Amino acid sequence: MNQWAMICAILLTSGPTAAETFEFTGTAESVDTQSQLYEERHQVTGICSDAGFQPLEHTVSYHKGPDDRRFAVKTLEYGKHPSRPSVVFRQPDFDESLEIRFTDSNQLTIDWQPPSENRKRFQVIYSNRLVIDAGFDQFVRANWQAVTAGESLPFRFLAPTSGDHYGFVLEPAPDAAIDADVVIQIRPTSVVLRFLVDPIILGYNQNGALTHYQGLTNIRANQETNHTALIRYRISQHPGCDLTS
Template structure:
């Protein structure tokens, strides 16, 4: 009987780690008028390991005002490659949905239902440099020492509604528009895209938590355009381990 009790205690001690939660809220304001646009509630569940916090699932709920109905939501599933989560996004007010799944090891499938248009499907091949959606946040933290050292990091970024990915670089940015401990920007490397796509500016605190996002969002202003916003984040709950190493 004693041997069974000891064995049971061993199983409990070496079983799956308890889930950890990382929660934060973002308030999005218009770049031009400073008007409050919406609020984002983020909840990331995952586990702590020797590598720090490892995200598993990330849910985002969008509200026009605190306590108002949820007008959009997104779920991300992080697997073996946190830079490339699967994505499910719904914006019911515009009858828009977007799903990103990995059909093969080096191929993903995008199913997009645009507002008032026929659905579209893309099959996209990729390599290990690809970053998808909020995977940019994991990309920053996975390269934290290089980021705070001021290095430039090239990668490929998925443009799901175009069914393709493009060359981008993560690099230091001036702190003129964002007051954060660490300020970086994501900008396209193609000269043509630089004229069409403004850089996304990101701010982080010393713990590696996102504090600012300034740029194009996935939330629609109308059927033709998305909001460009400055989103300020505050952490509600940190996980029980470091976000970065």
């Protein structure tokens, strides 16, 4: 091999990893009435590594009604810590917006425009145990061996509209009425919060893909409350690597 061919070979093998796409759709139904509420369409771009699929950007569009109207959108950007993405969420029907941004290594800002209220802004100090929004999915996959072994994993979960984070635990939920290969729940560790916040139930298949979500959503039922829903997910495009390591 001549010198130019060797250089080309090195560039080809050491260049940027090709982007991979992971696409899935969730159908949300009311826990109370079992009627369909909306559909959420996810597109995640990322790269494949020894640790499995690593997300970089994630877009969710929310649709409902016979005209398939898009009524909300969310974008997430994952950095070095996929369980803590930055978030931009818009729900124009209620004039609501939410942005979560990182300002330095241990501080983030929350800019929330609630329906029919003044804008609220918070600055939050956090630790490496923090999980944000859909980052719970990455947290589960990053700890997949412990999750499937039935271990309990403590973490902090951001409550952006409160401007704070609280102690939660990820643990098995064998009694939950969800038909999935792996069924777990996220519940608060505080006794007081347990009376106020119901656990979130999650179902996964054996490959680490989310199949079910049951709990409070970020989609509003009205100006005062959000929907509590059971969301069933189906994959339309799988990345070219395993989701877990």
